[in-house]
Amino acid sequence: MHAVGVLEAGLCKYVLISYGHSGRWGEGMLRMLLGRNGDDAVFGHFGASAGYAMAARRAMHEFNTGPETWEKIAVGQRKWANLNPRAMMYDRKMTTADYYSSPWVVEPFRLADNCLVADGGRACIVTTVERARDLRHPVVTIMGLGMHSPSADLAGSRYMAGPTGARAAGKAALDMAGIGLDAVDACEIYDCFTYTVEITLQDYGFFRPGEGRDWFAGGTIEPGGRMPVNTSGGLLSEAYQMGLTPLTEGVMQLMGRCGDRQLGPKTNNKTPEIILCSDNGGILQSHACYILRKG
Amino acid sequence: MTYNKPLPQIGADTRFFWEGCRKHVIRIQKCGNCGHLRWPPAFLCPRCLSADTRLIDVSGRGTIYSYVIYHVAYDPSFKVDLPYVVAVVALEEGPHILTNIVECDPHKLTCDMAVEAFWDDVTETLSLLKFRPAKP
Known part of the structure; x- marks a missing residue:
């Protein structure tokens, strides 16, 4: 959104959005995931995994969700990673039984509900459509953007089980794009945890609270499914590169640069025209939605 | 100690x-x-x-708004407590507060369950506000 702002203001011609991190041996990622947040540490409460687990537990109480829903997300995304040679989990299959035998980390989350910690980097370039037409790769246009940041501290909130920022951000992005969800061919959702995918799609309006269990059933998000989600494997099964994992995958899919996982005849999916991407920060405290179009 | x-x-x-x-x-x-x-x-x-x-x-009375069960000790000093419960308790008077639920079977807890204050005197000058299932 800031990139569009500086381009529109004429401050520059191209904006590079980049991220790189040696997460597996540097300590920055661990500090974020496990670090001390004020006096929470006095009670043994640390980091992102437990914060999201707290939100997910409240969600289990308020609507019909839990491991039966999250298993379909973990297993479905792994099938995409198995088509992506760059994915950390390319060579490792995951079955439903594998999901349930994954050890508890902070219950209700198992290890398989958690994203990866990765070494690597991602980048994409934002410019005007006019300039993009002169460049080497096919044009992908930003149709709509929305951001919403509802709370400074999830523990103090009265709506821990949603709606999250995805509700208002998704609506803003769809309104700007002038489309409904039925025009979306695939989604690239920020998936720090399995539950994040469910609550984000739920708040966008793909299904009503608790109907995710049925919506995800039958391979909905998998190769050949009716709504492909996180087609690189995502943060759960490709690599953790912040919001650039979903965003760059959306762009690459629309450019047709995704190899064996390219949506279309290879995966028995529709060749995508419009892809919805999300980013998310804090413990569900800030949210961004991007809608991308081919051409 | x-x-x-x-x-x-x-x-x-x-x-x-x-x-x-x-x-x-x-x-x-x-x-x-x-x-x-x-x-x-x-x-x-x-x-x-x-x-x-x-x-x-x-009052020290409240209900469990949400809770998690730690199976991993992110700080080694909590290893002896595993599995332990961290919860957000909704005080009867309104505010939500982060705490531990003690004197319980973690797998018998539910959201909205009634709890009461439990004082954990951990040093001579420090007492921690924890909660336990309310006695009927």
């Missing part, structure tokens, strides 16, 4: 709370203008922005 777990970072905003804990009293800020009870402590009311702040003692 020395207490080796993380200690609270007591500052000007939170000193009243920890001093209350030491006396086994739960002190919460109440806005002198609009009456809103707030947690975490702050010098302005987040609802009306008044700086007129009173302190009240609350």
